[in-house]
Amino acid sequence: MAGELIECVPNFSEGRRLEVIEEIIAPFRKERGCVLLDYRADPDHNRLVVTIAGEPKAVQQALLEASLRAVKNINMENHRGSHPRIGAVDVIPFVPLRNISMMKCVELSLNFGRVFNQQTGIPVYFYEESAQRPERRRLEVIRKGQYETLKAEVKKPERHPDIGKTELHPTAGATVIGARKFLIAYNVNLDTENEEVVKFIAKAVRASSGGFCNVKGIGIYLKERGITQVSMNITDFERNPLYRVTELIRVEAKRWGIQVLETEVYGMIPAAAIVESLSYYLQIKDFSPDQVIELRLLDLI
């Protein structure tokens, strides 16, 4: 039996002080069994988004170490930034990648939440697939009013943490932990400057306007290029595959004689997603990610 592999995208509330950012990231660089795939610090958001992957134990070990460093360096009482947040270690999503089910990943997130609380003293809310109350599946619900509001409202029963005391950590606030599916950031660029049209098309594909259930998206004008873009997050690529989203946008764009100029896969994508969409276009029968030779070599880990 080959090893389990997960992805994790922890968000820390520090996007400005480079030395703190480096200190938080260091454990992800040095932990054996964990690969640091990407990190982006945004000074406006005052936030650090890290993407790591690897064996569950190694990932969790590095996460704990990085979190302790975040707690040591970040004081939510002084934190300002344009992105919503409730804590120094704001949110930790675990994503099943290989040889691990979603159910197992939920279990892992719940266990990690307990250890995390014990070691940091930070109260924990569980979200997405790990939510302990239905409304907490949605991050917005847990983060409502952000740190400043939650500090008072944490005493109310409906805002009690799932783990820990009914008060925020004095400097590190609270943390949201959970398991979710892989998220693909995908953009489709259109050869029109017409913002009205791109907004119409975005509505056709996104869940909030009645489109695909696992697509979030907005239509935006890219001024410097004089084109428009349907900017999307696909939150379940098995239910809403790339080819289907793309071809629907093509169909909608045709009404105005508009073409798809190009698309962008922003960041990481799982092999299964590209195998599925290529199977559509080439009409490949019974094509499986197991046929991708490099994936078979993951058994060596």
Added chain:
Amino acid sequence: MAGELIECVPNFSEGRRLEVIEEIIAPFRKERGCVLLDYRADPDHNRLVVTIAGEPKAVQQALLEASLRAVKNINMENHRGSHPRIGAVDVIPFVPLRNISMMKCVELSLNFGRVFNQQTGIPVYFYEESAQRPERRRLEVIRKGQYETLKAEVKKPERHPDIGKTELHPTAGATVIGARKFLIAYNVNLDTENEEVVKFIAKAVRASSGGFCNVKGIGIYLKERGITQVSMNITDFERNPLYRVTELIRVEAKRWGIQVLETEVYGMIPAAAIVESLSYYLQIKDFSPDQVIELRLLDLI
């Protein structure tokens, strides 16, 4: 620096005796750092084709062990089968997969050839990218007349082995070793019973009739299904990508109002090949195999 990974597809001249087949395969199963991806024994061909991948050292170690077992069990004097062959360990192609150049893979094959000859006493011919004489790039040239003819002709200068004595091993014959690119076995099925048409289309795409330089192919009738198939080997998927081969077949089929029913990827395919072809259909800008998250985890090996 992450580790080098290669594929290897050794062919042994035994496709009937199950206990011998199992004995030859055993080292590929147990060698750490080597993954046994596939093996197929064909009784008519009386031949065993094994697909392995992994770290160069582990792959070579398992190959030597398997080859010694093949030499012990196979006697070319008694070998009969419908597939051309010159030895018990008939051919060993090395294929660069990851973090290794073709040049490095050629070097590896040449070194392996020397060690192989020392340990088995079998004379070695180098082919494909490792060929020491231009005409020996082609396997057919080296294998001309097969074991029975080569036994006599090996004395002629133009048939001297590249390594070893100018006589065949008394029971194991000779072995062909070399480095080549990844080969994709790809079939396109057409909704016609017309064999003439499928042969016309096969000629349009294959190198031997003036088509794509790195495509071999034939048009065949699949009697049991009442359809036809362009059955291909793509020997360089970077120069002749899947999408281009498929779309050309579609274009040719249109002349007769014939549709592509489905396609088949037979066996393994490298991630770069699916990334490239999906990029075409989705018009993805600057899409790289490095964005396939599972591939990044190969750094853990």
